[in-house]
Amino acid sequence: MYTWYRKESGVLKIAKRLDQAFGDSTWRTLFPEAYVENLLRSYSDHRPILLRGQGSIPPFRFQACWLTDDDYPTIVNNAWKNGEPYIAASLNRVRDDSLTFNKEVFGNIFKRKKDIEKQLQHVQKMIERVDSIHLNMEEDNLQKIYQEVLKQEELLWYQKSREKWVKFGGKNNKFFHTQTIIRRKRNKIQGLHLDDGTWCTDVMQLRDVAIDFYSKLFQNDVEVYPDSLKVELFPSLNSQGRNSLIKQVTKVEVRNAIFSMQSFKAPRPDGFQPLCFKHFWDVVGEDVWKYMMQSFSSGYIDDKIAETLLVLIPKENNPTRLKNFRPISLCNVIFKVITKVLVNRIHPFLVDLIGPFQSSFIPWRGTTDNAILAQEVVHHMHTSRSKKGMLVFKIDLEKAYDRLDWKFIELTLKEFNFPTPTDWRN
Numbered sequence: 001m002y003t004w005y006r007k008e009s010g011v012l013k014i015a016k017r018l019d020q021a022f023g024d025s026t027w028r029t030l031f032p033e034a035y036v037e038n039l040l041r042s043y044s045d046h047r048p049i050l051l052r053g054q055g056s057i058p059p060f061r062f063q064a065c066w067l068t069d070d071d072y073p074t075i076v077n078n079a080w081k082n083g084e085p086y087i088a089a090s091l092n093r094v095r096d097d098s099l100t101f102n103k104e105v106f107g108n109i110f111k112r113k114k115d116i117e118k119q120l121q122h123v124q125k126m127i128e129r130v131d132s133i134h135l136n137m138e139e140d141n142l143q144k145i146y147q148e149v150l151k152q153e154e155l156l157w158y159q160k161s162r163e164k165w166v167k168f169g170g171k172n173n174k175f176f177h178t179q180t181i182i183r184r185k186r187n188k189i190q191g192l193h194l195d196d197g198t199w200c201t202d203v204m205q206l207r208d209v210a211i212d213f214y215s216k217l218f219q220n221d222v223e224v225y226p227d228s229l230k231v232e233l234f235p236s237l238n239s240q241g242r243n244s245l246i247k248q249v250t251k252v253e254v255r256n257a258i259f260s261m262q263s264f265k266a267p268r269p270d271g272f273q274p275l276c277f278k279h280f281w282d283v284v285g286e287d288v289w290k291y292m293m294q295s296f297s298s299g300y301i302d303d304k305i306a307e308t309l310l311v312l313i314p315k316e317n318n319p320t321r322l323k324n325f326r327p328i329s330l331c332n333v334i335f336k337v338i339t340k341v342l343v344n345r346i347h348p349f350l351v352d353l354i355g356p357f358q359s360s361f362i363p364w365r366g367t368t369d370n371a372i373l374a375q376e377v378v379h380h381m382h383t384s385r386s387k388k389g390m391l392v393f394k395i396d397l398e399k400a401y402d403r404l405d406w407k408f409i410e411l412t413l414k415e416f417n418f419p420t421p422t423d424w425r426n
Contacts, residue, residue, distance in 0.1 A: 088304035
């Protein structure tokens, strides 16, 4: 935390944060991976500060700005058909052909922008000396191309920034760009304190520490073999609900599931966002629907479709320990469609299955209700004149939903009278 120390009388020390590095948005744009690390203090009373820079090869990400090119729909259509009949193969073919299209046809937006600016500057200088209809027409044409490039650039940074409260179309390139850099900087894990208190920045060691930490956190401490929940009057899914869950998947269900997703959600392992499936629904819709029907009837999902990215989201600013992160899973869009179809089918029956005191998963109920109830209870305890006394327990269920035993979940679904895998296949 501090970069300067000075000894006072006895063992007393004064510590301050004097040494810092400052950079504006322009510099951060040039060096997006740079960060500052405070090194060991030895001969001086100051800690040396080291400016580090990192570089990496970015994975494939679908770019929304490709949609502005008239040739790109043909690329997607041909690639998708060449990958049939497998969804994973079609997506891989679209990815490969998109990368080739970006390199050979679409090109680098920033380079094209600079080239057009140079051409515009040259034409405008010529117009100052010569009044020519041809030059005026050329300038108008370059201005149209330049505005299109600016739109593509803004769309690129809007997609990367994933901002929700600033509207696209206001030429907010610099804002979106800066916001992207800030978000990446905030989510980037540069180093962590280990259990022994030492600071670690080694990538391989951090990886091993993270795997060990979450493996221990989510492992079963005690094997559970329950036969029954032994709960009287357990709520049960009625026959209408069972039939609704196991009915054949319709194309409308699949389309509604995809179009209910936010277009610019974080990219998944395959690099595609819901925007791509929405825009090319006429091309991919039929195959996606058939894959849904096959998955629901067989209970099988392709390994490539089921791939998931585990991402650590910081709970606070500048986290320094693994417990300060919240792990989330980013699933591929196709896999997310399967889960959304199931959720949409279960949703109408949740009110009959979940008790009135459950404050989550039900519309018009929120976790803030619990806080209000707790305040009322504590207030009543303070104002009560009862001679018997009162007691409140505050139980901290850390990651309770993530640590549920799979056998317990399966048993709970059976007690709720949910369909079994055999029912789905039949």
